[in-house]
Amino acid sequence: MRKILYITLGILSIILGIIGIFVPGLPTTPFLLLSSWLFYKSSQKLHDRLHRSRWLGKYIRHYESKQGVSITSKVISILCMWIMINISAFCFLETGYIRIVLFVLGAIGTASILWFVPTATSKTSPPSGKEHQ
Numbered sequence: 001m002r003k004i005l006y007i008t009l010g011i012l013s014i015i016l017g018i019i020g021i022f023v024p025g026l027p028t029t030p031f032l033l034l035s036s037w038l039f040y041k042s043s044q045k046l047h048d049r050l051h052r053s054r055w056l057g058k059y060i061r062h063y064e065s066k067q068g069v070s071i072t073s074k075v076i077s078i079l080c081m082w083i084m085i086n087i088s089a090f091c092f093l094e095t096g097y098i099r100i101v102l103f104v105l106g107a108i109g110t111a112s113i114l115w116f117v118p119t120a121t122s123k124t125s126p127p128s129g130k131e132h133q
Contacts, residue, residue, distance in 0.1 A: 006042035010035045014050070022084060029063060036060055068118030078110050 017031030032050075039047035051057045062069055069077075085106040089099045 003042045006038045007046065010038035010042065010046065013038065014056075017056075021080065032056055032060055033063065036064070062120055068120040070120050074113055074117065074119065078113055081109055082106060 013031045013035040016026065017028045017035065020026035020028040020031060036047060036050055039050055051060055085102055089102050093099055093102070
């Protein structure tokens with residue numbers, strides 16, 4: 001029963017992580033790391049598949065191996081975040097105060113990515129994810 005619960009929560013966490021790529025304020029990495037842990041506890045096959053994933057696996061491996069995130073990933077993350085913030089602010093919001101709050105939160109998010117998320121050096125490469133095969 002616990003295995004089924006962990007797998008279900010892991011899949012839900014992946015879905016939330018993917019949604020977080022596009023929705024400002026919803027984190028991506030914590031949900032992917034949670035999925036990795038849940039799959040580790042319930043299904044080695046799903047855990048390995050997540051780590052070998054073309055789109056998500058390299059970010060998890062970088063983070064878990066303490067190598068950081070590539071500068072390209074940081075730039076893409078910040079760019080996507082600001083695109084979504086601007087769409088939200090100018091297409092869906094009419095209140096100026098809420099727009100200001102949204103822009104302040106975007107600035108905090110940008111600063112957090114730049115200052116607190118470690119940047120991978122070009123000399124390091126993440127584990128391939130194939131060591132579990």
